[in-house]
Amino acid sequence: MKQDYTEGSDNIFKDLGSANPEEKLAKAELIFIINKIISEKGITQT
Template sequence: MTEEIKVIHSSGNVFSDLGLANPDELLVKAELVRKISKIITQQNMTQLEAAQLLGID
């Protein structure tokens, strides 16, 4: 027996799809974190180096 799987198409903003408050702000923050992470990886930085650069203790 094959079970039917329900598919819900995204609006393009997962935070909005989940009904979270301020979904546009959350999406921008997530995109910023993704870009920072990509740069850290491209620069072969350690966690310590990245934290120092970003001013994080």
């Protein structure tokens, strides 16, 4: 069976050839964690 895709790594930014992929992944993970905490605490901007 022909493979129609390429298996990626754990870093989408690296797979896309982005500059500084480790830094971008770390920032994305941090944003995810912060967003989760904000949602759990019900914090709003008002």
